[in-house]
Amino acid sequence: MNLTSDLYIVGIGPGNLKQLSREAYAILQEVEVIVGYQRYLDLITELISNQQLYSSGMRAEKDRLQKAISFARSGKKTAIISSGDAGVYGMAGPVLEYINQQKLELKVEVIPGITAANAAAALLGAPLMHDYAVISLSDILTSWTLIKKRLQAAAGADLITVLYNPRSSRRQSQLVTAQKIFLKVRSEKTPVGIVRNAGRQQQEIIITNLQEIPVQKVDMLTTVIIGNSQTYCQNDQLVTPRGYQL
Amino acid sequence: MNLTSDLYIVGIGPGNLKQLSREAYAILQEVEVIVGYQRYLDLITELISNQQLYSSGMRAEKDRLQKAISFARSGKKTAIISSGDAGVYGMAGPVLEYINQQKLELKVEVIPGITAANAAAALLGAPLMHDYAVISLSDILTSWTLIKKRLQAAAGADLITVLYNPRSSRRQSQLVTAQKIFLKVRSEKTPVGIVRNAGRQQQEIIITNLQEIPVQKVDMLTTVIIGNSQTYCQNDQLVTPRGYQL
Incomplete structure (x- = not known):
């Protein structure tokens, strides 16, 4: 080359x-x-x-x-x-x-x-098949007010939402706040996929729902994908239908 | 393998x-x-x-x-x-x-x-350095009402926005409507990058702004990236600052 x-x-x-x-x-x-x-x-x-x-x-x-x-x-x-x-x-x-x-x-x-959104999605099935938002929960360089506004917008517009930097040893509360924001407008049973160390040794995949996010298991090596209102879980996979007649 | x-x-x-x-x-x-x-x-x-x-x-x-x-x-x-x-x-x-x-x-x-968002972004510089939304303008399988709602949410929350399937021979009006939605809340001068045939022969890159999107040049082989309020254009590149002190 x-x-x-x-x-x-x-x-x-x-x-x-x-x-x-x-x-x-x-x-x-x-x-x-x-x-x-x-x-x-x-x-x-x-x-x-x-x-x-x-x-x-x-x-x-x-x-x-x-x-x-x-x-x-x-x-x-x-x-x-x-x-x-x-x-x-x-x-x-x-x-x-x-x-x-x-x-x-x-x-x-x-x-x-x-990017992590696509790598994590492939491991979870096909959660990103429709419109989505990518939002970092790190408020080191971005105001938390702006991040919350973006979470509210994504939740309200039924965007699948991928959370980057969801939680670290110094930032414990952001993921819980994000969860609350989504719970206001989306069902408790909304499927959520969590991928830690995608493609690396010690890769971990958790399929859960919005109500039951195991916050303690989420850290900086983790990507969290919150489904939209149509996302479902079947055979341990998340799928968001796009609307094809199959 | x-x-x-x-x-x-x-x-x-x-x-x-x-x-x-x-x-x-x-x-x-x-x-x-x-x-x-x-x-x-x-x-x-x-x-x-x-x-x-x-x-x-x-x-x-x-x-x-x-x-x-x-x-x-x-x-x-x-x-x-x-x-x-x-x-x-x-x-x-x-x-x-x-x-x-x-x-x-x-x-x-x-x-x-x-995915096209990342391929197009790399050709344009670094427009996706902050939170972003990926939205398809195709209303074949999705209601146009829902797509408009998502565009409004992305525009209002200052998300960088990547438009997939922005325009086809049969869908001429959606991109213009999207442009209007963004113009309501974002400056006319907001940088917009347009990439056609990313990575293929006949690749085309256009750097423009929200007011001046050359709609006729956009088709199904095109990805459109609308910057957020911080995105700027310099040396024919789009850059969205993340906030690092440099």
Whole structure:
């Protein structure tokens, strides 16, 4: 593969080398430097041979993107990775914002990946067959008022709703509030699917309903999908009908 | 690769063999039968060697899924394909619904793919960096009243909004109505990205704004992304800030 860009922002999918796109895999094999959060680098160790690696911790996004840009500007073909799709709560935004702010000349490409919503949905059956919303419950960078407004809108418009970052050791209450918002307008029995560590070792799948969400089992490695009013559960699978006559 | 299921429902991504997941590619190489809409089979001809192919036309979903199930039940390892992600307005739902209705015993697996929202976003920059809604404007299987309600909810809650099936030769007015709904609550200058034939030959990218959407250029092969109130356009790229201090 001929690397024509200087910097690649690569979504590695949910965390299983099989779920990388063929393009993402080829690029990561051929770049000279890969930059990423250590946990994500660990997920792709099998494809690493001579590439130089740079990692830093959670919330060190700015450090990582500066390093990646600096490697790329020094003439080394570089990739910076995100899990899932780099364009969904990932590194694509901050990298492009920084390059624009600093008015840097750099050829950059975003390589899409399978985001958690789609990976989790495939494991649960077919819950995302109709219109849906993707909402992060993390209020670190977004006001909780705005997040609640979005949850209310999604619930009221009967959108299937995928919750990213649903709960962490420091954010315990958001998922419970989200659950209450949905319970106001959607049946207690609305099917809910919970996927933890999609595609990774220790993958866990829970099929439950809106009333009975096992909140304690949800953490930052978890994606929660709340069905719409038509979603049903059969044979341990969630399916949202689209309306085909079958 | 060891094929342990009877039937695979495979998302082939936007239509470029590079954007298939490695797993999807391996499965399609190794199955005995591939079933799909002819246009999608055309997108993967390069990987076809000895697989038996079955195709039928648009709206013949039931015919295709019955054929795929019938091949699989006869003992042939079979894949049925959708473009993008099979779980997003694709074949995953109807196949699972039919199998459940008919109480068939069949080992089925959904193999996720890169859906149009993520493929288009990567080509546009990083518009999907915050909460978003995915809404199909096709009112063939869904009431237009419900679709409008969802558009109003997404617009009002400042969700980035991805429109699937935005316009066809028979559905000309829906995109214009969607535009009006957003213009009621969002600035005329809200950036809008339009991607036609993402990842395929004749790919086209248009960056415009809510007021100036070139409706005539939008068809069924097009994905439209309407930014939220924070999305901006710089260097022909759409970026939605997530709020990182850079």
